[in-house]
């Protein structure tokens with residue numbers, strides 16, 4: 001089925017913010033995290049940026065492939081907020097096309113391509129030197145919708161409690177109100 005943007009999704013151009021203070025992908029409270037910043041696009045699409053830091057190296061001076069996969073995963077995961085669905089990555093297939101040097105800002109774009117029951121199919125691309133620059137990484141993903149119990153049943157109680165008490169209303173809404 002064609003994906004449907006939720007009527008309460010953030011307007012195109014609006015920043016999505018972080019879904020969790022300590023998320024390695026987007027959280028402001030992770031000193032070595034990616035601090036990825038996503039913005040809503042048209043339809044069920046978005047853009048995001050991530051600047052590769054020295055802490056993200058694999059080979060000398062180059063981004064670690066796992067970190068780049070994290071950037072893709074986080075970007076793709078952010079799409080679920082435009083559907084107002086909580087979902088986790090079931091499958092992530094990554095193509096590494098060009099090396100990504102430290103100091104580079106990766107310009108990511110992602111879209112949901114189809115939704116089938118709990119399954120959300122999406123794809124993303126990351127470019128160097130700007131939104132129209134050469135492709136460095138690509139991914140296809142399957143996210144699977146889950147209830148909030150997924151996190152409560154499997155997460156550690158101290159972090160769950162902290163997320164539930166997050167003073168940031170938007171982050172709390174993303175975690176708890178989208179999926180009663």
Ligand SMILES: CCCCCCCCCCCCCCCC(=O)SCCNC(=O)CCNC(=O)[C@H](O)C(C)(C)COP(=O)(O)OP(=O)(O)OC[C@H]1O[C@@H](n2cnc3c(N)ncnc32)[C@H](O)[C@@H]1OP(=O)(O)O
Pocket residue numbers: 019020073074077086087088089090091117118119142144146148151152160163164174175176
């Ligand atoms: C209280 C605090 C709250 C905090 C709230 C925070 C909110 C926002 C958090 C978001 C966080 C974002 C961060 C970035 C995204 C991550 O990185 S998420 C972390 C990485 N991912 C995971 O940890 C997921 C681990 N895997 C699982 O938990 C389970 O395998 C899954 C994915 C939930 C699926 O299990 P299940 O619910 O039992 O579903 P299941 O019936 O097996 O599969 C459903 C369908 O999906 C298909 N499927 C499942 N896996 C696959 C696969 N790998 N390949 C192909 N098909 C598959 C099945 O075939 C099935 O298809 P149908 O039969 O319906 O056609």
